[in-house]
Amino acid sequence: MKRWLPFEWIVAIRFLLEGKLQSIFIIVGISIGVGVIVFMSAMLTGLQANFIKRVLTSQAHIQILPPDQLARPQRHGVDEIEDAIIQRPSQRLVSVDQWQKIRRQLEAMPEISVVAPTAAGSALAKRGDASRAITLNGVEPETYFLVVHVPDYLVQGQARLLSDDILIGIDLAKDLGANVGDKLNVTTSNGGARILTIIGLLDFGNKGANSRSTFVSLRTAQSLLGMLGGVATIDLSLKDIYAAEDVAQNIQSSNDVIADSWIKTNAQFFTAIRAQNLTNMLIRVFVGLSVAFGIAAVLVVSVIQRSRDIGILRAMGTSRGQIMRLFLIQGGVLGFFGSLFGSALGGFALIYWHAAARQADGSELFPLVIEYQLFVWTAVLATFTGLLAAMAPALRAAKLDPVVAIRG
Secondary structure, eight states: OOTTSOHHHHHHHHHHHHTHHHHHHHHHHHHHHHHHHHHHHHHHHHHHHHHHHHHHTSSOSEEEEOOOOOOOOOBSSSSOBOOOOOOOOOOOOOOOTTHHHHHHHHHTOTTEEEEEEEEEEEEEEEETTEEEEEEEEEEOHHHHHHHSOGGGGEEEEOOOOOTTEEEEEHHHHHHHTOOTTOEEEEEOTTSOEEEEEEEEEEOOSOHHHHHHEEEEEHHHHHHHHTOTTOOSEEEEEESSGGGHHHHHHHHHHHSSSEEEEHHHHTHHHHHHHHHHHHHHHHHHHHHHHHHHHHHHHHHHHHHHHTHHHHHHHHHTTOOHHHHHHHHHHHHHHHHHHHHHHHHHHHHHHHHHHHHHOBOTTSOBSSOOOOOHHHHHHHHHHHHHHHHHHTHHHHHHHHTOOHHHHHHO
């Protein structure tokens, strides 16, 4: 059965089998290390995917806004400027200039998948004696719902927006004592007023958003906010979410607008992601080092214990290169089998923790993301680590003098 195996493999496997206890201990150690790497990497990947999903399903990848309104110094003549303190004026609700032209330009860009104009502003919702300040978002459902997944937050009613429909948060409905089918009197500061029917209730998982956010059709919001034909923002969805900042800079440089990417508006989120990635990398490095030193220690002991056997092999004509490859094979085999058991251990631990760890509402703490590439690369890395760890013992074994080794 072993006739087809090279000489080095036959001897290496025999050495490993003869030292079963040592081999088992080192494989168990490697399995634990690889299991930790697989479990931590997969769990952090799932947590990051969950964070990104929560962030990007509730906001646009890029939001286009009109430029800030700035006060200018008063001039008395050609070269005379009044020396006074220039205060920043209050920002009125204005439309994005030439937004239809900008929309056509954005739709022609290959990086952008959805363009959704919106009209948003403050309003007052009244029902009987109860009234609450709200944020009125006028949207085109066929485009906006592809950018912000409003239907995913629907808990009652339907995600429909006709001219007299309104979607509101569950906390706002509770404060107003309203439910699906009830009427709300919505008024704005510029005198706009309209009676709208609650068509659905939303739960964003955030009390502030549930207490203020409302959605109506774009034309209804334009009429209420006095923005006939205008939009306050243009929300974009991208094909590559991580290219958002570059695309935003390109849009801002070619148009008189402000382009805020989700990367810029969620700087703290990215700081947390970088911290997680750094932690994951450090865990991998230190676990890898512990595995490497464990393999090296076992093989050094093996070299000392088998000095006489190595001397006999050298006396029988075995070359230094064959002796060196013999111990490298042992390191690689230990790393490979340790990675197999460790990957299985990490996978089972991940599945168990995903089923056991739950949020307060009973939903999953993180999505179960099992990437087969992770297991393949972990096996390759563990095998390579075993080879590197075996390098020093292999060199030591290859340098042994046969006569000295046989004498002990």
